[in-house]
Amino acid sequence: MTADIARSDVERAERTGTGRPSVPVIHLRDVIKRFREKTGREVHALGPVDLTIRPGEFVCVVGPSGCGKSTLLRLIAGLEAASGGTLRRYGQPLDAPSHEVGIIFQEHVLFPWASVLENVLLPADVLGLEKSAAQARAWRLLEMTGLRDFAHHCPQNLSGGMKQRAAFCRAMLADPRFLLLDEPFGALDALTREELSLELSRLWDELGRTAFMITHDIEEAILLGDRVLVMSPRPGRIEADIAIDLPRPRSIDTAALPRFQEIKNQVRHLIFGHRKG
């Protein structure tokens, strides 16, 4: 069913190491972000950060709150400009958002005045995609996420988990090569979080996209990621880049593996090691 939506070709081959070496999806070098607060004080929020994301990788970022994780994501999305350093996306200078990048925000940000289907179709309207093809794709995505019967409902009649599924469909509609997830399950209850992160893991295995996810949940990061980046408190730097060598596909049982617990402890020490006393 998902064959026509999957990117089974190049990126998957690259992930398994059989393809030719290719241009990184994202390449950051010495990237710095400073803010000017309303009081006029300058705040060094992030960096310098060096980061390379290769095609097909699922990269998760964890770190203490206020460490600049979301700023890093906004820089990669092209929603904000860096104060220094070089940023490249598929080898090109990164200075604006791109339709090749889909974003899922912490809040679902669905339009309350439009139906679920209309919300999912929004990128088609903005990007001027062919209507009937976009419709067909929207229906397949809604089917995949179990929302087919809710296509004509208003978003506010949906549960939190269903809203986030709809936001996922919208992000996937324009067939992005690269997904950015900004604490996508942050506003959900614990059970829904776990359910959705397993579902995302399954979808990602099927779809074979590159993904970059911010989260404050260490288990979620390990469960989903090929790599987990641990960030330091402000100014945020990448303190550790841990390869997650757990087998795929991952499931609830993955969290019970000794290796999972080992990585989790390692990450916890990296994050909480900063706290003294």
Place this chain on the structure above:
Amino acid sequence: MSFSSLGGRLLIPVVYLAMLSAWEGLTLYFSVPSWVLPAPSEILAAGVEWAPELATNALVTLRETVFGFLLALALSLPLAALIAFNALARRIIYPVLLGLQSIPKVALAPLVLLWFGFSEWPKIVIVVLVCFFPILVNVVAGFDAVPKSMLDMMRSLGASQHMILRRLRLPAALPALFTGCKVAITFAVIGAVIGEFVSAQSGLGYLILITTSQSQTPVAFAALLLLTVMSVALFYILEYLEKRVVTWSP
């Protein structure tokens, strides 16, 4: 203590009827002259007797009110967009508008009459002046209140400013637009009556002025009643439209 649904529904009309009867009874008992305070029965009789005059004058006032209101709507929307999306325009225009708004409209009425002459225009202009500001302020607030996360989402899709306006800002501002319109429409009726007080050959305001000066107080009361009904009806028409259009508000 609880009222049955029928009892609850009957209670309000019964209270109103009791109040009207008390009014009727007290004016009779104290023999209050009808040119000071007419009894409800006299107002009703005057209303029936003067029905044609009341109807034609009500239509005049209604026309001024609705036309002025629509004109204010047409003028305030583009200006609200300009203020909301252009920081310089906001800094220049907003203080001027705020200053104009603080001038009592009654004080402006003779000037408006001077500039627009004896026609329906002075009254329409006063209605526009009265309606303009509440609509503008609310629409600007509506444009401003668009969640940043939604703007980010549109920007991440590479949406143009025009697309963001059409798909996000306009629908997001609709509830505020209706709030502004509902405030404005009640002011609009007041504006029309002010205009008719200053310069008038017709309209309910004119009728009230003339009939009170001729001690035809019951007719003035009937005209007042009509004004109230008109104002309330216009408000509820807008509220009905709002319910049909803004289906997503809680």
